[in-house]
Amino acid sequence: MKPLFHTQPIHDPFGDPGIYIEFMFDRRALLFDMGDLHPLSPRKVLKISHTFVSHTHMDHFIGFDHLLRICLGRDKELSLFGPPSFIDHIGNKLASYTWNLVENYSNNLTLKVTEVHPTVRKTASFRVQSGFRQEEFTCASSSDSILLDEAAFRVRTMILDHKIPCLAFSLEEKQHVNILKTQLEKMGLPVGPWLKQLKEAVIRKEPDETSFRVWWKEKGEIIERDIPLGELKANIVRIVPGQKITYVADVIYHEDNARKIVELAKGSDMLFIETGFLQRDARLAAEKFHLTAQQAGHLAHLAEVKHMVPFHFSPKYTHQGDLLFQEAMKTFRNSP
Ligand SMILES: [Zn+2]
Known part of the structure; x- marks a missing residue:
């Protein structure tokens, strides 16, 4: 952690x-x-x-x-x-x-x-x-x-x-929000500043159905995907004390x-x-x-x-x- x-x-x-x-x-x-x-x-x-x-x-x-x-x-x-x-x-x-x-x-x-x-x-x-x-x-x-x-x-x-x-x-x-790196890779999502925003959304207890914008840069272009917060939480987030x-x-x-x-x-x-x-x-x-x-x-x-x-x-x-x-x-x- x-x-x-x-x-x-x-x-x-x-x-x-x-x-x-x-x-x-x-x-x-x-x-x-x-x-x-x-x-x-x-x-x-x-x-x-x-x-x-x-x-x-x-x-x-x-x-x-x-x-x-x-x-x-x-x-x-x-x-x-x-x-x-x-x-x-x-x-x-x-x-x-x-x-x-x-x-x-x-x-x-x-x-x-x-x-x-x-x-x-x-x-x-x-x-x-x-x-x-x-x-x-x-x-x-x-x-x-x-x-x-x-x-x-x-x-x-x-x-x-x-x-x-x-x-x-x-x-x-x-509460501490851990990101499961192997799960992240499985979902084909790269690390980036969006993970900090994800942690903040989890800490703010935003509803699971909130559409969360995952974005990163590839060859100078911004690529983005909207994924429900609940799906990200279930797959790549672990909350520990x-x-x-x-x-x-x-x-x-x-x-x-x-x-x-x-x-x-x-x-x-x-x-x-x-x-x-x-x-x-x-x-x-x-x-x-x-x-x-x-x-x-x-x-x-x-x-x-x-x-x-x-x-x-x-x-x-x-x-x-x-x-x-x-x-x-x-x-x-x-x-x-
Ligand atoms: Zn003193």
Whole structure:
């Protein structure tokens, strides 16, 4: 199965936390956390459409300036999600620069910023042509865990405790449409851009009797056939569960956090989870409102995830990252 999303940690486990999630069939990407973004090429940064920030501690948020600088001068709408006070944090960052020459910009970079509270969502916009003044503030009641809901996927959140509210995120592909290549050949149909349109029609649940246009180029000429969607689905499509990718940083280990993390991460293909400290330093981890590797491994085990990716190692263990990794993995695989 060709995955829809490709995940790339932005740094090694000792670096700033953050995951770049690229769409394999679209010029688009999502970002979970926004620490230092310099390892990403400008081309990759420009693909980002939505950014999800767990909390605004510096190592999770310092990349905002870099993102903004690369996107300035572009026609682009960038959506950013974060915890309570996030609109102020973005507004204050923007207000720290002088924008007297941007009113004549022909492009209109817009930042759409959403703040997640337990029972409300607050949203505000900041446009380059208005000198990034806060505009269009709305406050709507919502205790829904879904932050973004598109035809092919959704992003959920859970508000966790890091001595401050801290968001964890889960990206869920709704269903995955596989194309059976051998069946395709049997029907005498070549691969081409029409397959992407077919997948989209299947995901949109268009009726089986819909006439679907299959087209390709042969010797410079466009050849087309109209085939009922149901016939294509029955012959060349297989629908399987989609990918699920969950991201958890930074949190203390206690009952309420544990329950929420397991609920959010349940059955994930990949769980990126902070493993800041060794269990022998559990007291220090708790004082700093972080997880130990053993606690992270236990949560990954309870959530029955397929792969756990430990990250966000404390600098205390420089050159000893393998200890954190091993402790997390051992508990993940053998947790009681
Ligand atoms: Zn933190």
